[in-house]
Amino acid sequence: MRRAYGLLAVASAFFLACTSGVRVHAQTSTVAASKFAYTGDDGPAFWAESANAPACAPSPTGRQTPIDISRAVPDRQLAPLNLDLEQTSVVLSNPGYNVRGVPAIGQELILNGDPYKMIEFHFHTLSEHTVDGRQGVMELHVVFLDEDTKTQLAVIGVIYKMGRPNPFLQKLLVHGLPQKSTSPHIQVGSIDLSKAFTSTSRYYTYAGSLTTPPCSPTVQWFVLQDWAEMSPQQFQTFHDVLGNNFRPLQQRNGRVIRKTAR
Numbered sequence: 736m737r738r739a740y741g742l743l744a745v746a747s748a749f750f751l752a753c754t755s756g757v758r759v760h761a762q763t764s765t766v767a768a769s770k771f772a773y774t775g776d777d778g779p780a781f782w783a784e785s786a787n788a789p790a791c792a793p794s795p796t797g798r799q800t801p802i803d804i805s806r807a808v809p810d811r812q813l814a815p816l817n818l819d820l821e822q823t824s825v826v827l828s829n830p831g832y833n834v835r836g837v838p839a840i841g842q843e844l845i846l847n848g849d850p851y852k853m854i855e856f857h858f859h860t861l862s863e864h865t866v867d868g869r870q871g872v873m874e875l876h877v878v879f880l881d882e883d884t885k886t887q888l889a890v891i892g893v894i895y896k897m898g899r900p901n902p903f904l905q906k907l908l909v910h911g912l913p914q915k916s917t918s919p920h921i922q923v924g925s926i927d928l929s930k931a932f933t934s935t936s937r938y939y940t941y942a943g944s945l946t947t948p949p950c951s952p953t954v955q956w957f958v959l960q961d962w963a964e965m966s967p968q969q970f971q972t973f974h975d976v977l978g979n980n981f982r983p984l985q986q987r988n989g990r991v992i993r994k995t996a997r
């Protein structure tokens with residue numbers, strides 16, 4: 736059932752991957768071998784070495800993701816997420832360990848008055864975050880980059896449980912998923928990305944990291960409180976491609992998790 740995904744990727748100090756290898760800055764030509772997988776010698780416990788990603792190593796002061804979400808503190812100051820989403824086409828590709836969607840048209844999240852631009856979304860089976868110890872069957876990560884600093888990220892996480900077929904996922908599945916890194920990219924016609932989310936007024940938020948190398952601690956996480964549903968068949972289709980691509984839980988290290996109180 737468990738499958739290992741290895742990959743060689745161009746790595747640099749500016750190689751940002753969230754869970755997916757998005758290169759945000761490519762100002763350096765330094766090329767190094769970077770390898771990671773979810774099992775075996777290149778598995779999560781060895782990413783600091785195998786992927787040359789020191790931030791992935793456990794540390795008593797670290798702010799790594801994922802964590803178990805529990806003891807969240809209600810905060811009335813937390814407003815609904817301010818999203819500006821438009822109907823767009825999406826290109827689906829497979830970087831070797833995930834299925835990634837890149838929207839053709841800019842989609843924005845406004846955080847504290849700063850515009851963050853959606854750069855991609857991708858999936859993990861099973862979920863990476865757990866809530867009070869419960870793990871979902873899948874988790875969607877929608878990644879936004881701060882337009883000003885180009886370093887800070889905001890990621891919205893949606894956890895799925897088994898249930899009814901999910902119409903948003905079905906739009907992506909219509910043409911099939913890219914099975915491997917050499918698969919042709921798949922263009923998905925007009926979709927409404929707001930349909931990917933459950934209520935964006937109800938979320939948990941905390942300071943964390945990318946969940947793949949380089950594990951950069953530059954992510955403000957927004958995990959939606961309401962879980963989405965997907966059918967067993969939809970789950971199977973994603974899991975057949977992704978395998979078990981979830982990082983194990985990381986140390987919380989005293990971090991406060993806040994939650995909307997409405």
Ligand SMILES: [Zn+2]
Binds near residue numbers: 753754858
């Ligand atoms: Zn991710």
